[in-house]
Amino acid sequence: MSLIENLNWRHAVKAFNPNKKVSEENIEKIIEAARLAPTSSGLQQFRIISISNQEVKEKLVQGALNPDSMKDCSHVLVFAAWDNYTAERIDKVYDFTTEERGLPQGRFSSYTDMLKKVYLDLPDEVNFAHTSRQTYIALGLALAQAAELKVDTCPAEGFDNKIVDEVLELDKMGLKSVSLMYIGYADDEKDWIKPMKKVRIPRNEFVIDVK
Numbered sequence: 001m002s003l004i005e006n007l008n009w010r011h012a013v014k015a016f017n018p019n020k021k022v023s024e025e026n027i028e029k030i031i032e033a034a035r036l037a038p039t040s041s042g043l044q045q046f047r048i049i050s051i052s053n054q055e056v057k058e059k060l061v062q063g064a065l066n067p068d069s070m071k072d073c074s075h076v077l078v079f080a081a082w083d084n085y086t087a088e089r090i091d092k093v094y095d096f097t098t099e100e101r102g103l104p105q106g107r108f109s110s111y112t113d114m115l116k117k118v119y120l121d122l123p124d125e126v127n128f129a130h131t132s133r134q135t136y137i138a139l140g141l142a143l144a145q146a147a148e149l150k151v152d153t154c155p156a157e158g159f160d161n162k163i164v165d166e167v168l169e170l171d172k173m174g175l176k177s178v179s180l181m182y183i184g185y186a187d188d189e190k191d192w193i194k195p196m197k198k199v200r201i202p203r204n205e206f207v208i209d210v211k
């Protein structure tokens with residue numbers, strides 16, 4: 001199936017079958033699609049917490065807009081972004097990149113100096129808004145990869161960030177939750193939205209052609 005066919009196939013699932021688990025092989029492919037996402041300055045300013053532990057999922061049910069999905073899905077991916085930019089975080093990424101590419105250390109120092117000048121004096125919340133935005137391309141690619149594997153998903157911002165951050169102790173990693181992705185196989189009887197038509201505004205309204 002083509003990418004477009006897969007994107008037409010997928011939908012934001014409202015109910016998952018608790019007895020059907022997604023294979024670790026497929027979960028790894030979905031995560032890999034997210035890992036390969038482009039990010040601003042290549043900083044990969046976020047991490048993914050992959051949760052299959054039922055007890056942990058139960059702790060996150062409270063505050064979830066889709067509590068049954070949290071409980072019944074096979075895996076939940078939490079997209080969590082850096083809570084701020086720091087010189088150490090920027091340097092760590094670029095030291096690693098330089099090493100991986102076999103380049104002399106400091107090869108990108110004028111660029112990282114520029115990044116530090118741009119970010120380090122900005123308020124934490126402005127920087128977090130920027131790091132958070134970086135997660136969404138990864139979320140999109142992960143959704144598309146899951147669709148290719150015929151694995152059901154639902155992206156979600158409807159949850160209590162405070163609870164998720166606390167349960168996963170994200171502050172210890174300098175992270176804050178941004179979005180979730182429920183992964184599993186739909187419960188065809190309870191997933192009330194499945195029979196409904198996928199609706200998108202028509203192409204001509206969606207695109208402003210400048211020719």
Ligand SMILES: Cc1cc2nc3c(=O)[nH]c(=O)nc-3n(C[C@H](O)[C@H](O)[C@H](O)COP(=O)(O)O)c2cc1C
Nearest residue numbers: 010011012013065066154155156157158159179198
């Ligand atoms: C960033 C983001 C956050 C979303 N949050 C939720 C959510 O909390 N709960 C939910 O049921 N659906 C959520 N959705 C799903 C959307 O409602 C859904 O993608 C949209 O209605 C289009 O339907 P489709 O994905 O089935 O084509 C979210 C989607 C995105 C992209």
